[in-house]
Amino acid sequence: MTVDTIAPRRHRVVIIGSGFGGLFAAKHLKRADVDVTLIAKTTHHLFQPLLYQVATGILSVGEIAPATRIILRKQRNAEVLLGDVVGVDLKNKTVTSKLLDWERVTPFDSLIVAAGAQQSYFGNDHFEAFAPGMKTVDDALELRGRILGAFEAAEVTTSEAERKRRLTFVVVGAGPTGVEVVGQIAELADRTLKGAFRTIDPTQARVILVEAAPAVLPPMGPKLGLKAQRRLEKMGVEVKLNTMVTDVDYLGLTVKEGGQDGEDTRIEAAVKVWSAGVQASPLGKQIAEQSDGTEVDRAGRVVVEPDLTVKGHPNVFVIGDLMSVPGVPGMAQGAIQGAVYATKQIKNELKGSAAPADRKPFKYLNKGSMATVSRFNAVAQIGKVEFGGFLAWLAWLGLHLYYLVGSRNRIVAVYSWFITFLGRGRSQLAITERWVFARRALEQSRDQSAQKSIG
């Protein structure tokens, strides 16, 4: 083969991110006459809605995090690159990714940015070491170590006050993730760990859900929120509404109950989980700054045009948790619909049958939302229909089985659920030396004390 025979370069679509937005964008370009490069900073596609089950010992990492390149193995027009995208240059149409000691510049014709969001501490980033979020596999394993490690630590201590502190679990934020993780911590303590200790009684653990708003699951409306709250309270979870977190440290947290005018109260707690808000990837701001008239909202999400692009760059789509479109929640279905929309425009325009000017605005179809509260109990909202209890839980089960990518994972997940929900076992209670009981938080706490004593 000589240089002359090189084929003309195909239209290259670069996708940033391997979450629901990024993966579905790649898949929907399967039959398109394009080259696809998916760049992500993890090697897996994370099924984030089930991450709380990794944190509480029900599922293994592999069950909710299949390797992206194995999913796309047979899609010959797609390549997958591991890298943390640090720069997007809209003018020169390049993406720069870095990881450890390698760096790469990838040119694009079309760009789909699905870089997602991370936990937000609303300017209090020092909370993070003490109250990890629930966004990555690392987060979930860290939390698993802290949650199970706290019971171990309580069993060992001889101080009654310290035992109580170690058996107190606080989840901050009563959105779906917060409700699901707090419910599972309660079931882990009440069912799985019952009888497994000799000094402590795990069923006596204090499990608290803290929420600044006046209701649980605020976006799902007062009726379902109350249903979920009642169920959690029946399980022994203390639900503290209208409660703001003002400080978090190694030993516990300080909250203000009853809104702004309330008084500061201290909760001594070994385990704190943060699920109170999200902050979009910094790539959002970087992209907006390169486009005249494109803004980011308070959470750092890009306020996109009706066709999900940034002003002046009809080839640059922003989708998923990184885009800000009124009425579209930061959930899987919003990301998937954005991916389908963006890839459809690219495909149509490559065929020559349409131009960016002809694009119809993106329309979000709300298929409903749901949250599991405990085994056999969930709340669901589909259109104007709201329901809770066992029926909603069955709906949750069916939906998650349908969406769990890869049939292999599905079989093991069902088996794991069978063990946990019908029985009381959990298959993944292992914690490693590196994850165990807030080692990182302890170290940070010592650093801070050292700095204070120096300063």
Place this chain on the structure above:
Amino acid sequence: MTVDTIAPRRHRVVIIGSGFGGLFAAKHLKRADVDVTLIAKTTHHLFQPLLYQVATGILSVGEIAPATRIILRKQRNAEVLLGDVVGVDLKNKTVTSKLLDWERVTPFDSLIVAAGAQQSYFGNDHFEAFAPGMKTVDDALELRGRILGAFEAAEVTTSEAERKRRLTFVVVGAGPTGVEVVGQIAELADRTLKGAFRTIDPTQARVILVEAAPAVLPPMGPKLGLKAQRRLEKMGVEVKLNTMVTDVDYLGLTVKEGGQDGEDTRIEAAVKVWSAGVQASPLGKQIAEQSDGTEVDRAGRVVVEPDLTVKGHPNVFVIGDLMSVPGVPGMAQGAIQGAVYATKQIKNELKGSAAPADRKPFKYLNKGSMATVSRFNAVAQIGKVEFGGFLAWLAWLGLHLYYLVGSRNRIVAVYSWFITFLGRGRSQLAITERWVFARRALEQSRDQSAQKSIG
């Protein structure tokens, strides 16, 4: 209840370690009139012989590391404490354990020390960051990140030399663990990852097994060693015998081929796995020093009396990888037999039917040994019978199913093997940001460079 009604204190057996020795000791005291305290620095019982399958993406951590306290939940005379034992005081009969910010002193009447061994670098501890061992769950997850991360890194690079380096995998030590892990790296590259990359061809990965001795699997004899070697070579593994490792760094390793008089050769390799030797827990030395006339061998193992105790302390048993008894290999069966023997002496003497002076010496029954080379292929030695191939693999399969603790894990493990050995998939290919591709090694390498440029 008043103070008067407190029952007389029962004989307390403290067990250090939750491996095969520690767990089986606890279980064999189930019906004894004793209180058992098992102290371990992990919360799980690790099925170490299958750790290489976690490292190579076949099994999840939970499948080979069930929680110790769940296994012992129904054994009411046993308690499990998480803690790193730092001190054993034979005179005052106490054990001191520490972990993070807690410390605990536990008194004992009888003590069973099954604290095991860790990887040995024969005095070159700086190798460890670059060539992790295969002893803990953390090790396996770290290696999984490095192995899979190396393929990702190779796909990203544009330098041909660097691509080759990233696709070179070296396992040091051709004992059972070394043979098993090198075989699985080869199958991962040749089968599971085939077709999943666009720039590199994973089947072209260079996989090398380095061994200082003149044979593979030295303790299994020349016939089986040669069988295993032939099979590995057929799979494309380069087997370098009579080869000593003289240096390991971030970029690769230096070896001396052909024994002491050989010349230094450089192998550029991103992934190095160390399975060349073991060093017993430092508790061995600590215990020997408290007993007149008890020694430790070169690997730090305690040279025990014929009844597995230390001289002058018939109530202190040392078992498993921490004991040195001629003819007993550092394998699960040796640890289990030691546990059965030690607990039998304790039970007999508590009944009053025997005294320490009456003990018959410990006798090791060699039930044979085996190592898997690849799917459908193993080598096995049972008594004087030696065999290899598919039959040996079936024997391996049956034995490991039998010994995998907990029927739940067994079902999922079989399912995972079905996927990997009959198909070519692997359920646990997820690597986390913290594990990926030798981050720790890179940092250490930078530290060393910085020190060199300062020095």
